[in-house]
Amino acid sequence: xxxxxxxxxxxxxxxxxxxxxxxxxxxxxxxxxxxxxxxxxxxxxxxxxxxxxxxxxxxxxxxxxxxxxxxxxxxxxxxxxxxxxxxxx
Amino acid sequence: xxxxxxxxxxxxxxxxxxxxxxxxxxxxxxxxxxxxxxxxxxxxxxxxxxxxxxxxxxxxxxxxxxxxxxxxxxxxxxxxxxxxxxxxxxxxxxxxxxxxxxxxxxxxxxxxxxxxxxxxxxxxxxxxxxxxxxxxxxxxxxxxxxxxxxxxxxxxxxxxxxxxxxxxxxxxxxxxxxxxxxxxxxxxxxxxxxxxxxxxxxxxxxxxxxxxxxxxxxxxxxxxxxxxxxxxxxxxxxxxxxxxxxxxxxxxxxxxxxxxxxxxxxxxxxxxxxxxxxxxxxxxxxxxxxxxxxxxxxxxxxxxxxxxxxxxxxxxxxxxxxxxxxxxxxxxxxxxxxxxxxxxxxxxxxxxxxxxxxxxxxxxxxxxxxxxxxxxxxxxxxxxxxxxxxxxxxxxxxxxxxxxxxxxxxxxxxxxxxxxxxxxxxxxxxxxxxxxxxxxxxxxxx
Numbered sequence: 001x002x003x004x005x006x007x008x009x010x011x012x013x014x015x016x017x018x019x020x021x022x023x024x025x026x027x028x029x030x031x032x033x034x035x036x037x038x039x040x041x042x043x044x045x046x047x048x049x050x051x052x053x054x055x056x057x058x059x060x061x062x063x064x065x066x067x068x069x070x071x072x073x074x075x076x077x078x079x080x081x082x083x084x085x086x087x088x089x
Numbered sequence: 090x091x092x093x094x095x096x097x098x099x100x101x102x103x104x105x106x107x108x109x110x111x112x113x114x115x116x117x118x119x120x121x122x123x124x125x126x127x128x129x130x131x132x133x134x135x136x137x138x139x140x141x142x143x144x145x146x147x148x149x150x151x152x153x154x155x156x157x158x159x160x161x162x163x164x165x166x167x168x169x170x171x172x173x174x175x176x177x178x179x180x181x182x183x184x185x186x187x188x189x190x191x192x193x194x195x196x197x198x199x200x201x202x203x204x205x206x207x208x209x210x211x212x213x214x215x216x217x218x219x220x221x222x223x224x225x226x227x228x229x230x231x232x233x234x235x236x237x238x239x240x241x242x243x244x245x246x247x248x249x250x251x252x253x254x255x256x257x258x259x260x261x262x263x264x265x266x267x268x269x270x271x272x273x274x275x276x277x278x279x280x281x282x283x284x285x286x287x288x289x290x291x292x293x294x295x296x297x298x299x300x301x302x303x304x305x306x307x308x309x310x311x312x313x314x315x316x317x318x319x320x321x322x323x324x325x326x327x328x329x330x331x332x333x334x335x336x337x338x339x340x341x342x343x344x345x346x347x348x349x350x351x352x353x354x355x356x357x358x359x360x361x362x363x364x365x366x367x368x369x370x371x372x373x374x375x376x377x378x379x380x381x382x383x384x385x386x387x388x389x390x391x392x393x394x395x396x397x398x399x400x401x402x403x404x405x406x407x408x409x410x411x412x413x414x415x416x417x418x419x420x421x422x423x424x425x426x427x428x429x430x431x432x433x434x435x436x437x438x439x440x441x442x443x444x445x446x447x448x449x450x451x452x453x454x455x456x457x458x459x460x461x462x463x464x465x466x467x468x469x470x471x472x473x474x475x476x477x478x479x480x481x482x483x484x485x486x487x488x489x490x491x492x493x494x495x496x497x498x499x500x501x502x503x504x505x506x507x508x509x510x511x512x513x514x515x516x517x518x519x520x521x522x523x524x525x526x527x528x529x530x531x532x533x534x535x
Contacts, residue, residue: 029476030486031198036234038200047194047476064234070491071246
């Protein structure tokens with residue numbers, strides 16, 4: 001069993017990832033992420049995952065969704081941001 | 090495969106006249122916890138049950154046995170006339186049977202439908218037999234998430250691709266045996282069973298040689314009416330005991346396999362209980378072996394049932410992945426589904442569902458929804474896009490889906506290459522009284 005590359009642990013703090021991304025070329029519309037982290041992910045009409053426009057910085061459920069994605073379509077990154085990321089609540 | 094938008098093409102009348110607009114899982118959908126949910130029902134979220142008249146259950150469930158995997162007329166009638174209808178379960182409890190694509194997808198993906206409440210406590214039950222209450226199939230998040238994360242990395246598409254070469258070699262070895270066999274030959278014991286048995290046993294790190302016992306247990310676990318409740322109970326006990334024994338052996342001799350990883354997660358990190366460990370392994374073995382075997386034999390049956398289908402994939406091997414998605418969609422394998430229990434009142438297909446009600450959402454029926462699939466009753470091996478729900482949806486989406494796809498692709502590619510004139514030698518015989526439909530025998534010649 002090959003472990004997945006570690007995702008930086010985060011609770012939305014300054015050290016953690018700030019953005020979630022979905023690779024739509026990989027997404028198979030399993031519905032796992034939207035059910036696991038509904039504040040971060042939703043589904044397009046075709047079932048494929050979308051990051052919610054109003055999603056807060058990734059927290060544990062988003063990390064879980066990335067870990068559970070069967071095609072590893074979700075990445076959580078610290079995107080270079082010219083402005084401070086929105087404060088998580 | 091990248092499913093594209095299922096375009097609603099028909100707004101059929103329904104019994105209630107209030108068909109929800111598919112899809113229901115978009116941005117404002119009820120799966121969201123961060124956006125306002127649509128009104129659940131007239132009495133909102135008040136969990137106090139109000140007096141209501143329980144409709145008389147229809148007699149549609151369980152369906153009468155039919156050989157084969159072709160369209161089920163009862164489901165077509167329900168999708169048209171009663172997409173959320175009251176049924177009586179083998180336990181005597183009542184449930185709502187849900188048959189349209191958008192509603193099925195919603196039930197499977199929405200956290201307001203709980204698997205735990207359908208397996209623990211005093212809620213409605215499918216049957217009067219013990220369930221694997223500690224299994225991942227019976228868990229809701231966050232317990233489900235905790236368990237699934239233990240194996241998710243081993244079941245990714247990337248890992249399945251890395252196993253493709255070994256799987257192709259296994260397929261080749263098995264087909265060597267078939268070629269050497271007298272004609273006619275039965276592809277179920279010669280091919281459809283031993284392939285997934287070897288794959289899942291090698292992955293778990295369990296012996297390959299217990300296939301016959303596992304067959305009997307897997308079918309018992311799937312019994313709806315085939316065997317008495319006591320026999321199901323006995324089989325669950327036996328299979329659980331078998332797995333507990335393998336776990337004990339592996340504890341003494343850990344190896345580079347999934348069972349050892351799960352045991353370490355139990356013993357070293359306390360990330361799951363002993364009962365969760367045993368149940369998890371039973372589910373992985375039953376799903377990895379029994380389900381995959383049934384699917385493979387069912388696909389070969391469908392391909393041979395109309396020889397032009399077999400010729401199509403033989404002559405277009407590059408089209409096999411697309412063809413497999415269509416076979417997954419078309420085959421009416423599941424004639425029931427794992428129950429969910431509504432955790433709050435809500436409306437489904439225009440029907441008020443009370444908190445505590447059981448719901449059975451049938452993916453086979455969703456896969457033949459006329460509003461999503463053109464001519465769904467036709468097996469079109471070139472169908473694309475094909476957003477079928479054959480592997481389920483939501484958190485319980487089949488963890489082995491990617492591995493199953495690789496096995497099915499390699500199996501059908503090699504079968505058609507090495508047996509270009511394969512044909513049915515006699516009608517298949519069928520399992521009956523189970524929750525799923527599958528061939529018991531598949532006599533072929535070439």
